Amino acid sequence: MGLDRPVAPDPYRLLPEVGSFTVTSSDIRHGETLPDAQVAAHGDTSPQLSWRGFPEATRSFVVTCFDPDAPTPSGFWHWGVVNLPVDVTDLPTGAGASDDTLPAGAFHVRNDLGGHGFTGAAPPPGDHPHRYYFVVHAVDVPRLEVDGEASLAVVSFNLAFHTLARAELTATYATSG
Structure with a gap:
C-alpha cells in the first residue's frame, strides 16, 4: 500500500475566523524543518x-x-496543554515532558498515542513532508471543562466555542526512506 495522497488542507482555515496574535520559539522556526529535538526518534x-x-x-x-x-482521516494530535493561566506567556523547552513541568492549574490531555505529554514528529518513511502546527489558543474562560483523559478532538470541540484568537507556528518534517 502506498501513501500517495493529496496534501491535507490547513486545518485552521477550515474553522470560523478568529483574531490572531504572535507566537515565537527559540527552538523552531516558522516554515522550516523541525530540529531533531522535536522528532520522536x-x-x-x-x-x-x-x-x-x-x-x-x-x-x-x-x-x-x-x-x-x-495518513489518517483525522490527522494526528501530538500535544495538548489546557488551562494555562492568563499570566503565563511562555513554556520552556521540555514543558511537554509531564504535568510536573507545567504551571499550577495547567495539565496535559491525551495525545493520539494515548500519552499525556509531547510526542515528537514521526511521519512514515518516504511520505511527503508533514506540517506540525504549534498553536496557542487565547480562551475566553479561565478553564475548559475537560480533564486529563480528554482527547484533543474533545478539547478542539470546546475551543470552537471559547477561542478568541490563535497564534500559529508551523514547521515541517519528513523521514527519508
Missing part, C-alpha cells in the same frame, strides 16, 4: 514557545500541536 522534546499580543479579554490559554498530514 531523536529527542521527543517539546519546543520553547512564547506569545504576545493576545486579546485583553483572554482568561486562559491552550497549546496544541497537530499534524494534518498523518
Whole structure:
C-alpha cells in the first residue's frame, strides 16, 4: 500500500475566523524543518514557545500541536496543554515532558498515542513532508471543562466555542526512506 495522497488542507482555515496574535520559539522556526529535538526518534522534546499580543479579554490559554498530514482521516494530535493561566506567556523547552513541568492549574490531555505529554514528529518513511502546527489558543474562560483523559478532538470541540484568537507556528518534517 502506498501513501500517495493529496496534501491535507490547513486545518485552521477550515474553522470560523478568529483574531490572531504572535507566537515565537527559540527552538523552531516558522516554515522550516523541525530540529531533531522535536522528532520522536531523536529527542521527543517539546519546543520553547512564547506569545504576545493576545486579546485583553483572554482568561486562559491552550497549546496544541497537530499534524494534518498523518495518513489518517483525522490527522494526528501530538500535544495538548489546557488551562494555562492568563499570566503565563511562555513554556520552556521540555514543558511537554509531564504535568510536573507545567504551571499550577495547567495539565496535559491525551495525545493520539494515548500519552499525556509531547510526542515528537514521526511521519512514515518516504511520505511527503508533514506540517506540525504549534498553536496557542487565547480562551475566553479561565478553564475548559475537560480533564486529563480528554482527547484533543474533545478539547478542539470546546475551543470552537471559547477561542478568541490563535497564534500559529508551523514547521515541517519528513523521514527519508
